[in-house]
Amino acid sequence: MSQSELDAVLGTVENPIRRRIIARLSEEPNYQLQLSKELGISQQLVAKHLITMEDAGLVSTIAQDSPRGPPRKEYLLKKSFSVTIDLAPNLFRARMFSFGAVPGVQENEERAQMAAQVGEVMRYPDGASRIRPLTQVVAAVDKKLKDMEEERAVFLYIRGLALREAARITTSLPSDDRRKVLRYLMREEADGITGISASLGLQKQVVGEILEEIEKELARID
DSSP: OOHHHHHHHHHHHTSHHHHHHHHHHHHSOEEHHHHHHHHTOOHHHHHHHHHHHHHTTSEEEEEEEETTEEEEEEEEEOOOEEEEEEEETTEEEEEEEEOSSOOSSOOOHHHHHHHHHHHHHTTSSSSHHHHHHHHHHHHHHHHHHHHHHHHHHHHHHHHHHHHHHHHHHHHTOSOHHHHHHHHHHHHSOOOHHHHHHHHHTOOHHHHHHHHHHHHHHHHHHO
16 A cells, blocks of 8 residues: 555544544444444544544445434445554554455465355354354464464564664764665665665765665675
8 A cells, every 4th residue: 555545544543532433333334423322422523533534535434224314324444454563773664455355465275274164154054153163263363363473573573683783883884875875775675776865865876876885895795
């Protein structure tokens, strides 16, 4: 997803009231009045936040018949996504990806088996018989995600150690521009002279000369 989409999402979910509304809508679609009652917030304030969330593309509405009057709006979450923010000395990275559809990643046996379990449960004759096996699938996925998060935390720690050492080494360099470029190359994926120049606010020629110097030094080491 683009940086503008990430900014819109972060700007929307930074508000604690909107996070409470999102949490409620994640359970099931709901109406403005009902949200106001359940969350103990005025209907006017709920309406204001729902408009903000709709403008950001996080929620949408459908018209539902009302037994006591004109059709009323039912609000539901529109997107499925995950946001991760890594923050530490020598590290800041914010990313967002959507999982509203099947992710474009290579299939493996474990994921295929879990997906097949869900498909098998959906063929059970009645809804009540599906609850237990579906709960087991969710528990298995949650454990897998927890294990991945713990492993990710270890890798981020190791990455931080390497970057701190790199920052210590580059501090002794006489050129500010060279330090900036080297630290950028350590932190970010390579995106060419134009990308480095735009990110660091340096002239392309300066970046090109520094990269050329680094390549020559590495060639001498090899």
